[in-house]
Amino acid sequence: MRTLRITISNKLMIVCVCNAIREEKVREAARTGACTVGQAYARCGTKAKCGSCLPFARAIINEERAALAANPPAVAA
Numbered sequence: 001m002r003t004l005r006i007t008i009s010n011k012l013m014i015v016c017v018c019n020a021i022r023e024e025k026v027r028e029a030a031r032t033g034a035c036t037v038g039q040a041y042a043r044c045g046t047k048a049k050c051g052s053c054l055p056f057a058r059a060i061i062n063e064e065r066a067a068l069a070a071n072p073p074a075v076a077a
Ligand code: FES
Pocket: 015, 016, 017, 018, 019, 047, 048, 049, 050, 051, 052, 053, 054
């Protein structure tokens, strides 16, 4: 499967062209508990359409979840 990436700037990289979802939105969704692309896109109020973005979105989510597992946030007492 071909992955389409369109870069506007580092902060505005579009992950999903069909839904205009930026990389930062996918990262934020993963950091706040989304484990799958479907969950991340649902937090953006949408769902995957053509599917071209799925491998890239999945990689971003996996990267964020690995970073969280390696460095979990402090829990307030
Ligand atoms: S690019 Fe994300 S569903 Fe088409």
